Amino acid sequence: MRIGIVCPYSWDVPGGVQFHIRDLAEYFIRLGHEVSVLAPADDDTPLPPYVVSAGRAVPVPYNGSVARLNFGFLSAARVRRWLHDGRFDVIHIHEPTSPSLGLLTCWAAQGPIVATFHTSNPRSRAMIAAYAILQAALEKISARIAVSEYARRTLVEHLGGDAVVIPNGVDVDFFAKAEPNPEWQGDTIGFIGRIDEPRKGLPVLMRALPKILAARPQTRLLVAGRGDEKEAVESLPAELRSRVEFLGMVSDEDKARFLRSVDLYVAPNTGGESFGIILVEALSAGAPVLASDLDAFAQVLDQGAAGELFANEDADALAEAAVRLLEDPARRAELQERGSAHVRRFDWSTVGADILSVYETVTAGAAAVAADDRPSGGGSGLRARLGLARD
The missing domain is CATH 3.40.50.2000 (Glycogen Phosphorylase B;)
Structure with a gap:
């Protein structure tokens, strides 16, 4: 399987989301899948061979912290080029609601998209205010994952729909x-x-x-x-x-x-x-x-x-x-x-298998839709199996 993973936060500033994406990518590579990760990174940042730089990030206040994110016309062009070159079977976006690469990828991508929501913030005014902008992108997501019940609750309360809970993994x-x-x-x-x-x-x-x-x-x-x-x-x-x-x-x-x-x-x-x-x-x-x-x-x-x-x-x-x-x-x-x-x-042997099962479900669903020559919105049965029915 050709898997494209989008990291919203700068690769050169360590954090839980970056570590999760790194370990997830390396888990799938060990299983024989082709994986490419798109992430913000400074020009002099040493990157693993599977990471593609989307350019330098800038610090932005986000979720009670300061995150280094990447957004803008140049970033959008790099996203499109990465999607074109990758020809991915599935795209996995982390934090698709952050003003970074995930949202740009949602707008540009075609085909099966899986999104993981890491944020737990029950009073996010920014997410509520941005709902109208985010909704068009979120409608393209085939399956949603939340890393905890509290991340799932944030998603449900602010954006509607639902998600399957799969925790972060550790070796x-x-x-x-x-x-x-x-x-x-x-x-x-x-x-x-x-x-x-x-x-x-x-x-x-x-x-x-x-x-x-x-x-x-x-x-x-x-x-x-x-x-x-x-x-x-x-x-x-x-x-x-x-x-x-x-x-x-x-x-x-x-x-x-x-x-x-x-x-x-x-x-x-x-x-x-x-x-x-x-x-x-x-x-x-x-x-x-x-x-x-x-x-x-x-x-x-x-x-x-x-x-x-x-x-x-x-x-x-x-x-x-x-x-x-x-x-x-x-x-x-x-x-x-x-x-x-x-x-x-929480071991990757369990967590990785659960995430791969989501990938297989959405790609099988997309193939079935294509075979039946139905519009892209016809995957309601798939969304129901994953607990992702929209409001």
């Missing part, structure tokens, strides 16, 4: 088999995320840290991610700042080793999360997880069975739970066991 064994780093072991709390993005929750963790260190002075907080390190510790008393170690950006291999090494992984994110891929990676590595009780996080953690939850933005609750877990190796071992079993449902 579970890659994390499970990583070698721990002794330097990161021993009374360590781990955090991975953009330091200067408030919704990732590092300020909440910093507010909790004095209480954690008062109870367990030997504890270290290890922080991996880009951002202003000095600003991150400004709220801490000077004598505690040495207990925070910044590792900067880490490779995929070091991220796996990091998660295999820490005694406790904390995800203090405050909102805007539709899934929580870092939680799945931590569970895969066998790290006990403590996370804010966002709906999406609770779903990933099996409502607290595979990892513990604390009240969102409550630094005291975070501190109390962290101290309790650090002082209870048996409880951490229990979470590791439950998490390692639970996370298998």
Whole structure:
């Protein structure tokens, strides 16, 4: 099968959507499919052989963050050329409602289109305002996927229609088999995320840290991610700042080793999360997880069975739970066991097969329509099988 995948966000700025698309593409390539990914990228960005650059992206406020997106006449021309050269059997667009390549591809593409919705934002005024513009493009989509129930809810409430829920995928064994780093072991709390993005929750963790260190002075907080390190510790008393170690950006291999090494992984994110891929990676590595009780996080953690939850933005609750877990190796071992079993449902062997099944369904439906010489709107039976009936 010839598969074209559209990434809305800049390839050179790491993020959950980019990682998902990368792993999905490589999963299908291993199965023998031909895959091409179209993504924004700076001119000097090293790209895998299956990624085609759509040109440099620009920063745009989007979903409570700043996303690097690509839009405009030049981008549209590159989309058309990529579609012409690719002659794809199916096109898979991620975040088709963002002002980026996905929307341009929706407008330009013909044939079966699958769209994945990652965003969870129940109060998106921008999406409501843009409904009329988006609707013509969305009508061309053959099947919709949401990465979680909360992403599906955002889609239903703002744009109508429905989607099948297929979570983000992870190579579970890659994390499970990583070698721990002794330097990161021993009374360590781990955090991975953009330091200067408030919704990732590092300020909440910093507010909790004095209480954690008062109870367990030997504890270290290890922080991996880009951002202003000095600003991150400004709220801490000077004598505690040495207990925070910044590792900067880490490779995929070091991220796996990091998660295999820490005694406790904390995800203090405050909102805007539709899934929580870092939680799945931590569970895969066998790290006990403590996370804010966002709906999406609770779903990933099996409502607290595979990892513990604390009240969102409550630094005291975070501190109390962290101290309790650090002082209870048996409880951490229990979470590791439950998490390692639970996370298998997110492995690419399951997730990739589910996505491929959607591809096969829409391409078979398109072939049947062509054989019957019916108009393109005649695939209502297909949409019904995928749960995608429109309002």
